[in-house]
Amino acid sequence: MxxxxxxxxxxxxxxxxxxxxxxxxxxxxxxxxxxxxxxxxxxxxxxxxxxxxxxxxxxxxxxxxxxxxxxxxxxxxxxxxxxxAPRPVADIIASAAGPTALLAALAVLLLVPASVGLGVLSASREGGRLDRFVTSSTLGLYSAPEFAVGVLVVTVFAVQLGWFPPTAVGSGSLLARPEVLVLPVVVLLLRPVCSLSRLVRAGMIDALASDYVRHARRAGLPPGRVRFAHALPNALAPAVQQLARTADWLLGGVIVVEAIFVVPGLGTTLVDAVSAxxxxxxxxxxxxxxxxxxxxxxxxxxxxxxxxxxxxxxx
Known part of the structure; x- marks a missing residue:
């Protein structure tokens, strides 16, 4: 077709x-x-x-x-x-789209380098302590739902340590107080980073064991060039489709994260609309x-x- x-x-x-x-x-x-x-x-x-x-x-x-x-x-x-509210639905959605778009954009911008870097680092030390630690940690974090991770993060880093604000209530513009965005973006990133980094790791391991990489090594190319110029582009192919689907999955995560941190975006608007x-x-x-x-x-x-x-x- x-x-x-x-x-x-x-x-x-x-x-x-x-x-x-x-x-x-x-x-x-x-x-x-x-x-x-x-x-x-x-x-x-x-x-x-x-x-x-x-x-x-x-x-x-x-x-x-x-x-x-x-x-x-x-x-x-x-x-x-x-x-x-005596307003057109389109106007309400347009006014609430800004915070959601900001959260999603920050998550996507940080997702690619974090996932690729973690996957390459883990694959470069396949079977070692770092690889086992990264593999077990990403598996455990991926299994945890966002609301549970969000509550834990707020309890530790906002309530007990006081490093970041627990919610976005009274913050006004999110860009005026970027510290408000730290915890929501971290919670939003955890699961997709775990999933994509594992795909990159698997792709890198296969690529590093391939014939063309072995030929590049025999040709005397530097290890960094072999890893990033020859192995990495082929390792990223399986993760491309998952990256697009991750953007879709972020919609569900945004609803949960916005509800936890009271971010005035589309997720909070949806929860309020259902309640009303x-x-x-x-x-x-x-x-x-x-x-x-x-x-x-x-x-x-x-x-x-x-x-x-x-x-x-x-x-």
Whole structure:
């Protein structure tokens, strides 16, 4: 199958996946007790006030009708207005995207050198103490969920040692107080660094044992040049696709990390929207996350086809 046809098929499949995700999110949010009218009314609400709010917000209409109206608007680029905040959903998402984009950008910028450096260092000392320590440490850290690591990091480095702020509450601009970003970025990086460094290590071990590396050594090339100019480019090939998928995985990690450190980004906005039963905002964020997932996975699969076109023969 040609690349344009492959991309078109994947985009069509991605559109179907997004609609299915939105339908599932709508059903699950509708199944939660309460609604936006109860949230707006506050504690000990008057039933008459709640009924009036439901009438004003259109919550008395059937769920399928509200979902269909929202989906039709979304197809034209209109994600509706928040039920709780009197603002368009697109504006809320745009204002919350900055902190999330900053966290994700810092994580990706640090991810590549940290993963490659750790993987090359471990492979260069295969079987040694450093290699065993790095391998066991990355395996253990990869197995730990973000929320558990986040709570531990806050307890040790923020509460007990006092080196960094425990949350971003009251920080204003994140760039004005970069120390607020240290712990969130560290927690966000731990799992992807562990996964990518292990792939780089495995690729480097295979590359260092290959015929072309042995030939380069026999030719008298310096060890550093052999390692970085000949072995490393071939060792990185298996990690390229995983790197693209890691960007997709960072979305889920950002939601958890932002909730732990109270970073005012898309993850915190999503948690608040679910708590307030703000369906238009939940749906708008779901579109963004689902579309990003589909796009990043498409890029990863295209990269895999270009790196290993022989695997597509006969499909």
């Amino acid at each position: 040609s690349l344009p046809r492959y991309v078109a098929r994947r985009l069509l499949l991605g559109a179907v996946q997004i609609v299915l995700v939105l339908s599932l999110v709508f059903v699950l949010t509708e199944a939660l007790p309460g609604d936006a009218a109860v949230t707006i009314a506050g504690d000990n609400p008057d039933p008459a006030v709640i009924a009036a709010l439901r009438q004003r917000l259109g919550l008395q209409r059937p769920a399928w009708e509200r979902f269909g109206e929202w989906l039709l608007g979304a197809l034209h680029g209109d994600f509706g207005r928040s039920l709780v 039963r703000d369906l238009p905002l939940v749906q708008g964020l779901s579109v963004l996350f689902a579309a990003t997932t589909v796009l990043v996975n498409l890029i990863a699969d295209i990269a895999a086809r270009l790196l290993a076109p022989a695997s597509e023969v006969g499909r």
